[in-house]
Amino acid sequence: MDTTKRLLICTLLTSAAIAQGANVWVASFDQVWQTVRERHWDPERTGASWDAARAELRPQIEKAASAQEARVILNELLDRLGQSHFGIIPASTYAALEAGREPGEATPGFEVRMVEGQPLVTRILPDTAAAKAGVKTGWALLRVDGKEIGPVLEKLKDRPMLQTILLGRRLQGEPGGTVEAAFETGAGERSLTLELATPPGRPVRFGHLPPLRMNIERAEPRPGVVHVRWNAFFEPQWLQDEFKAAVEGCRECRGMILDVRGNGGGLGILAPAVAGWFLAEQNHLGTMLAPTGPLKLVAFPRLTVFSGKVALLIDGLSASTSEFLAAGLKDLGRARLFGEKTPGMALPSLIEPLPSGDRFQYAVADYVSAGGHPVEGRGVAPDVETPLTRALLLAGRDPALEAALAWIFE
Numbered sequence: 001m002d003t004t005k006r007l008l009i010c011t012l013l014t015s016a017a018i019a020q021g022a023n024v025w026v027a028s029f030d031q032v033w034q035t036v037r038e039r040h041w042d043p044e045r046t047g048a049s050w051d052a053a054r055a056e057l058r059p060q061i062e063k064a065a066s067a068q069e070a071r072v073i074l075n076e077l078l079d080r081l082g083q084s085h086f087g088i089i090p091a092s093t094y095a096a097l098e099a100g101r102e103p104g105e106a107t108p109g110f111e112v113r114m115v116e117g118q119p120l121v122t123r124i125l126p127d128t129a130a131a132k133a134g135v136k137t138g139w140a141l142l143r144v145d146g147k148e149i150g151p152v153l154e155k156l157k158d159r160p161m162l163q164t165i166l167l168g169r170r171l172q173g174e175p176g177g178t179v180e181a182a183f184e185t186g187a188g189e190r191s192l193t194l195e196l197a198t199p200p201g202r203p204v205r206f207g208h209l210p211p212l213r214m215n216i217e218r219a220e221p222r223p224g225v226v227h228v229r230w231n232a233f234f235e236p237q238w239l240q241d242e243f244k245a246a247v248e249g250c251r252e253c254r255g256m257i258l259d260v261r262g263n264g265g266g267l268g269i270l271a272p273a274v275a276g277w278f279l280a281e282q283n284h285l286g287t288m289l290a291p292t293g294p295l296k297l298v299a300f301p302r303l304t305v306f307s308g309k310v311a312l313l314i315d316g317l318s319a320s321t322s323e324f325l326a327a328g329l330k331d332l333g334r335a336r337l338f339g340e341k342t343p344g345m346a347l348p349s350l351i352e353p354l355p356s357g358d359r360f361q362y363a364v365a366d367y368v369s370a371g372g373h374p375v376e377g378r379g380v381a382p383d384v385e386t387p388l389t390r391a392l393l394l395a396g397r398d399p400a401l402e403a404a405l406a407w408i409f410e
Contacts, residue, residue: 025070028354029061032074032088032362035352036081039364041291045081053080071358084377085349085363091356104174105203105213106196108181112141112167113262113317114160115388119149119167121183122393129194136185138394143182143191144170160343161264164317165212172196186394204234206266216242221257221401225408226250229259229313233266233321236273243277247306255309255408257401258325261339265320268348272299274325278310278334283370285328288348290365297324310335311404314382319345324367326380331371336407337382339400344379 033054040046057077064070071088078086109128112119119141124131141149149170156163171179173196182191201215216230216239226246230239250256258274272285276299285297312335314326323346329335347363354360368374384407386399 024355025061025064025067026058028070028356028358028360029058029074029077031354032077032360033058035360035362036078036086039291039362040081041289041365049080053077067356070356083347083363084345085347085361087361088354089351089359089361091358104172104177104196106173106175106177106198107168107171108179108194108196109199110135110171111262112164112171114153114163115393116390118390119153119163120390120393122388125199128197128199133192133194135183135192135194136394137396138390138392139183139185139190140390141167141181142184142189143180145180160317161319161345164262186390202235202238204232206234218242218246222405222409224252224254225257225405226253227257227259227401229261231263233263233268233270236267236270239270240273243274244302244304247277247302248304250306251304253306253308255311255404256306257311257313257404257408258335259313259401260318260322260325261313261315261400262317263319263322264317265322268297268321268324271321271324271328272297275299275329275334276302278306278329279332280305280307283332285324285332286367286369288365288367295365297328299328309408311408312337313400313404314339314342314380315388315400316340316343318342318380320348323375323380327369327371327373327375330380330383331369331373336384336404337380338384338404338407339382339386340388341381341385342375342379344375344377346375
């Protein structure tokens, strides 16, 4: 084959590749626009102005010269809605979540969260490698298996939920394996090789979200008080069985502490299901405003209802269903809230793949609390604010739990 023919073939192949890439982004644009048009609950946001946005921006994405430019145009389209829970998650973000070790279910036995801008150890699970090795709350995680975690966290700085997922997954592996974790302890750097073991709980996979492991814990921090902590609103029967046991085993208790710190939500219907254990009469936690009409989150009282004080612990990761529960019980005057303001991510949303390989997150309804207060973009404020700091973590203290206990025993 002569040089001229080779150049012609290369040119045609390159042109085809460019066209195919452009078509992928145009198809993604069309899917995003149409999904919002069909699924959004507010016709004023998806009427003439939405048509105008398509007419203006679709020709631009047809000419996009790169994936980055196309994403900017897609996000500009979604910005016209003026709401959260609408956005494009680049494929590279999910690749970052999957980078490094293949995440299994086993962990070294400690949890890491972003506190004061640092990835800090916030919990040590008992009888785990971390506990036996002397890992302490307040230690800052620097590296995992020799790889710095700072650069990846920076890429996800506007997505605290994904930061938390990333931190957890970077530490996961198969039972019997090991992970090398480097920490800044407050008194210098320390590296530990920790054995991985399967934690308590059950694996959960929901939609296109990364997999998680749900766990429910019950403890008695002081006589006459039960502390129930769970990290997701899935596994309905298990969750209800745990609350049934907690309530029926604590009929004479002074108080119960519900802990949804770090709980990013799940099935919205489980908020009123949990609330039913603490309400003597039928009530509702708020209203979902969906395209098909309003839907109240009705809570039906159980045969056995807990009548003592109820404290609810929240933080900046208590999102979605956790916010339904917090806002509802607060408005009804049935719980006192301790901790930090929730993120205001109260729109139930879905995540779907696009032809480009990116993910599209979009909300499918609005939420208004029982008292008529919008939570989206505002969050739920605690009655008693107890900010978590590195100094408190290094001292081994839990200010929200301490404040809740003090209130119960007033």
